[in-house]
Amino acid sequence: MNGTDYYNYFKLHPDQNGRYGKYGGAYLPPDLEKIMTEIRDAYDTISRSAKFISELRSIRKHYQGRPTPMYHAERLSQKLGPAQIYLKREDLNHTGAHKLNHCMGEGLLAVYLGKKKLIAETGAGQHGVALATAAAYFGLECDIHMGEVDIVKQAPNVARMKLLGAKVIPVSFGLKTLKEAVDSCFQAYMEDPISQLYCIGSVVGPHPFPMMVRDFQRIVGIEAREQFYDMTGDLPDIVTACVGGGSNAMGIFCGFLADPCEIHGVEPLGKGTKVGEHAATMTYGKEGVLHGFNSYLLQDETGEASPVYSIASGLDYPAIGPEHAFLRDSGRVQYVAVTDREAVEAFFMLSRVEGIIPALESCHALAHAIRLSRNSPTHSRSILVNLSGRGDKDMDYVIEQYGFGQDFQL
Ligand SMILES: *Cc1c(COP(=O)(O)O)cnc(C)c1O
Numbered sequence: 001m002n003g004t005d006y007y008n009y010f011k012l013h014p015d016q017n018g019r020y021g022k023y024g025g026a027y028l029p030p031d032l033e034k035i036m037t038e039i040r041d042a043y044d045t046i047s048r049s050a051k052f053i054s055e056l057r058s059i060r061k062h063y064q065g066r067p068t069p070m071y072h073a074e075r076l077s078q079k080l081g082p083a084q085i086y087l088k089r090e091d092l093n094h095t096g097a098h099k100l101n102h103c104m105g106e107g108l109l110a111v112y113l114g115k116k117k118l119i120a121e122t123g124a125g126q127h128g129v130a131l132a133t134a135a136a137y138f139g140l141e142c143d144i145h146m147g148e149v150d151i152v153k154q155a156p157n158v159a160r161m162k163l164l165g166a167k168v169i170p171v172s173f174g175l176k177t178l179k180e181a182v183d184s185c186f187q188a189y190m191e192d193p194i195s196q197l198y199c200i201g202s203v204v205g206p207h208p209f210p211m212m213v214r215d216f217q218r219i220v221g222i223e224a225r226e227q228f229y230d231m232t233g234d235l236p237d238i239v240t241a242c243v244g245g246g247s248n249a250m251g252i253f254c255g256f257l258a259d260p261c262e263i264h265g266v267e268p269l270g271k272g273t274k275v276g277e278h279a280a281t282m283t284y285g286k287e288g289v290l291h292g293f294n295s296y297l298l299q300d301e302t303g304e305a306s307p308v309y310s311i312a313s314g315l316d317y318p319a320i321g322p323e324h325a326f327l328r329d330s331g332r333v334q335y336v337a338v339t340d341r342e343a344v345e346a347f348f349m350l351s352r353v354e355g356i357i358p359a360l361e362s363c364h365a366l367a368h369a370i371r372l373s374r375n376s377p378t379h380s381r382s383i384l385v386n387l388s389g390r391g392d393k394d395m396d397y398v399i400e401q402y403g404f405g406q407d408f409q410l
Pocket residue numbers: 097098099126127201202203242243244245246247248249314315359361362388389390
């Protein structure tokens with residue numbers, strides 16, 4: 001596969017400059033460059049110390065509830081057959097999604113660095129809630145920048161963040177959504193990089209963020225590989241996960257890069273193929289720079305990020321983590337796209353057949369597994385799906401739009 005050495009992969013990627021092949025890097029104003037170098041150097045030392053590693057282990061076990069289970073979805077598999085579908089249950093992680101994995105890591109790093117406050121942007125509020133949880137746990141202050149439009153739309157998550165003791169900072173310029181919230185948070189960070197740590201929400205942003213977030217999410221893949229082997233005596237034929245920025249996907253993919261498994265990332269095709277109807281970055285984007293890193297980007301002729309849409313607000317981002325761009329070009333990971341409607345069908349199906357209500361984001365990966373199973377009716381493969389989160393947050397919307405699934409052939 002393009003000569004890439006997957007046995008020594010983590011030693012070699014990213015390189016010294018934060019590059020994954022030609023992707024990644026750190027495109028920053030000079031003020032921030034110095035801060036990022038400091039964080040990277042500190043992270044390199046701290047993350048290798050026995051004390052940090054053992055504290056993070058203890059937090060994962062006693063606070064987050066790790067390891068999360070591996071589950072053989074037998075009834076779903078039987079219904080679709082002959083493929084066998086397995087779920088890595090990140091929905092059972094504390095707060096109901098994988099995001100806490102990197103937020104607890106970033107929070108612990110902040111404590112080691114002597115920071116007082118965690119700051120971040122949030123779109124739908126999922127990252128804000130996870131980070132507010134980490135801040136409460138570590139006794140740190142927390143500012144969450146959020147567009148005014150999103151604050152109105154995501155009232156329950158705004159309430160959660162406030163209950164957890166975070167301050168929600170309304171962003172009132174531009175379109176007042178996620179992109180402006182990132183701009184606002186970068187601004188706040190530059191004003192005081194000493195007492196604050198910026199905790200980005202996915203494997204995106206300037207180096208070292210894509211690497212740190214990946215390293216903290218790697219536990220998902222490490223657990224999954226061992227659990228799968230314990231259960232089946234074998235490795236999965238296909239490993240799949242949904243991709244917004246790409247953190248839950250990188251987490252599980254990391255466990256299988258050196259194995260003879262196919263790996264599939266699943267992007268949101270939304271309502272269709274026109275600009276503004278989807279967020280399928282790999283399918284329709286091309287190389288470009290956004291938020292301090294180089295990757296695939298949905299953009300217009302001038303290089304400006306295009307408007308994006310998905311029914312799953314966690315997938316609604318015009319770029320993708322730089323490591324995914326590298327893994328795609330090297331041929332190790334394939335990227336496919338799933339529509340809103342396919343994701344909603346998977347939402348109803350898993351709820352009804354297995355008693356698990358999945359997040360709409362995770363439904364994209366699940367829908368891909370369902371499609372693979374239906375499209376090869378004679379091929380008994382094992383498919384491991386990263387179930388990145390639970391769907392309680394999506395229930396009201398789905399029911400309002402689609403009722404209880406009466407229009408679907410479940
Ligand atoms: C935020 C979110 C995602 C998308 O983020 P990635 O960084 O691409 O993993 C996926 N699933 C759930 C449940 C989320 O909350």
